Amino acid sequence: MxxxxxxxxxxxxxxxxxxxxxxxxxxxxxxxxxxxxxxxxxxxxxxxxxxxxxxxxxxxxxxxxxxxxxxxxxxxxxxxxxxxIGKPRTLREHRIARGLAPEDIARSAGLELLAYLHMEEHNSWRGNDRQSAALAELLRLSLPDFISVTGREGKLTELLRSAASTRWQAYVRPVGKVVPLDRRLLEDSLQQLHQDYQGQMVASLSWGDGTAANESSDLGRDFLDRIVDHFWAAVQDNTE
The missing domain is CATH 1.10.260.40 (lambda repressor-like DNA-binding domains)
Structure with missing residues (x-):
C-alpha cells in the first residue's frame, strides 16, 4: 500500500x-x-x-x-x-482506536509523557501492575490484547509450545506468571492444548501411507505456529 x-x-x-x-x-x-x-x-x-x-x-x-x-x-x-481501522496490533493502534491522546494514557497510568511515548514508539510496555491495570481499563483491552500489547506474547508462545509438546503440568506455574488466569482454568486449558496437539500428531501418523511422517511434521509445525490462538480458544472453551 x-x-x-x-x-x-x-x-x-x-x-x-x-x-x-x-x-x-x-x-x-x-x-x-x-x-x-x-x-x-x-x-x-x-x-x-x-x-x-x-x-x-x-x-x-x-x-x-x-x-x-x-x-x-x-x-x-x-x-x-x-x-x-483494522484490528489494532500495537499499543499505539489501540490508543488511536479509542480516540485517545498520548497524554490521556500517561495521565491515567501515572506515567511521564515522554516515558509513555518511548514505550509506544517501541511497543514495549514497562508499567507496573497498577499502571498495567489502568492501561487495560482505559483501552478496554481483552486479555489476549493485553498480553500482546504489553509484550508478553513472545514468552507465552515459547511456554505454550513446550507445554503442548512435553509435560503440560510443568508449565502451569510459568504460564500463570505471564497470563493472570485462575489456576484451575489454566490447568484445564493447558491440558486441552496438549491433548489437541498430541491427538493431531497421532491421527496424522495413523493414516498409514508413505507421506504420514511428513504430514505429521507439517501439521505439528502449523499447530505450534498458531499455538497462542489455540490456547485462547482452549481458554474460551473451558470458560463456558
Whole structure:
C-alpha cells in the first residue's frame, strides 16, 4: 500500500491500519460524497490540503490517513476511530482506536509523557501492575490484547509450545506468571492444548501411507505456529 510522504515536523510513524471499506460504507450511509468529506475535513478540522481525490485514495486503499487525519475523518463520518481501522496490533493502534491522546494514557497510568511515548514508539510496555491495570481499563483491552500489547506474547508462545509438546503440568506455574488466569482454568486449558496437539500428531501418523511422517511434521509445525490462538480458544472453551 502506498503511504503519504512524511510532512515537515510530522513524526515518522507508520499510519494505523485503515479499513478502507468501512470508511466508504460509513460515508455512503450518510449520503455524503467524497467532496463533502473533504470539505468537512478542511473547514471543521483545519486540514486545508484534503481534496476529494485524497478521500477516494483512502477508500481505495491507495493511501492511508495519518493519526490526526483518521481522528478527523471519524469526526466527519460520525463514528469512532476504531470503526475506521483494522484490528489494532500495537499499543499505539489501540490508543488511536479509542480516540485517545498520548497524554490521556500517561495521565491515567501515572506515567511521564515522554516515558509513555518511548514505550509506544517501541511497543514495549514497562508499567507496573497498577499502571498495567489502568492501561487495560482505559483501552478496554481483552486479555489476549493485553498480553500482546504489553509484550508478553513472545514468552507465552515459547511456554505454550513446550507445554503442548512435553509435560503440560510443568508449565502451569510459568504460564500463570505471564497470563493472570485462575489456576484451575489454566490447568484445564493447558491440558486441552496438549491433548489437541498430541491427538493431531497421532491421527496424522495413523493414516498409514508413505507421506504420514511428513504430514505429521507439517501439521505439528502449523499447530505450534498458531499455538497462542489455540490456547485462547482452549481458554474460551473451558470458560463456558
Amino acid at each position: 502506498r503511504q503519504r510522504p512524511t510532512r515537515p515536523n510530522q513524526p515518522a510513524q507508520p499510519p494505523p491500519p485503515f479499513n478502507a471499506q468501512s470508511a466508504r460504507r460509513l460515508r455512503t450511509a450518510l449520503d455524503m460524497g467524497p467532496e463533502h468529506v473533504a470539505y468537512g475535513l478542511r473547514v471543521s478540522y483545519g486540514l486545508p490540503y484534503i481534496t476529494p481525490d485524497l478521500v477516494v485514495a483512502w477508500e481505495r486503499g491507495q493511501l492511508s490517513p495519518s493519526d490526526s487525519e483518521l481522528a478527523a475523518l471519524a469526526g466527519v463520518l460520525w463514528c469512532s476511530p476504531g470503526e475506521l
